[in-house]
Amino acid sequence: MKSIVTLAAALALGSLAIGTPAQAKGCIKGAIVGGVAGSMAGHGKMGAAAGCAVGHHNANKKDRAGQQGQPQQGR
Secondary structure, eight states, X not given: OHHHHHHHHXXXXXXXXXXXXXXXXXXXXXXXXXXHHHHHTTOHHHHHHHHHHHHHHHHHHXXXXXXXXXXXXXX
């Protein structure tokens, strides 16, 4: 479990250093939470992958909800 948490933290720091927050939005937080929860059940890598997918989906859903209330510009 300690190695999975260390790996998740290293991946999070590495992805922050790359500087592509638009593509990884929600994925890092979801992967860390999913990795920790999955490691409790013995499936840390699957938990991290699922957490990334769910976190990214939720971040996109929040972005779409925020854009619907804003008027379009340039017309």
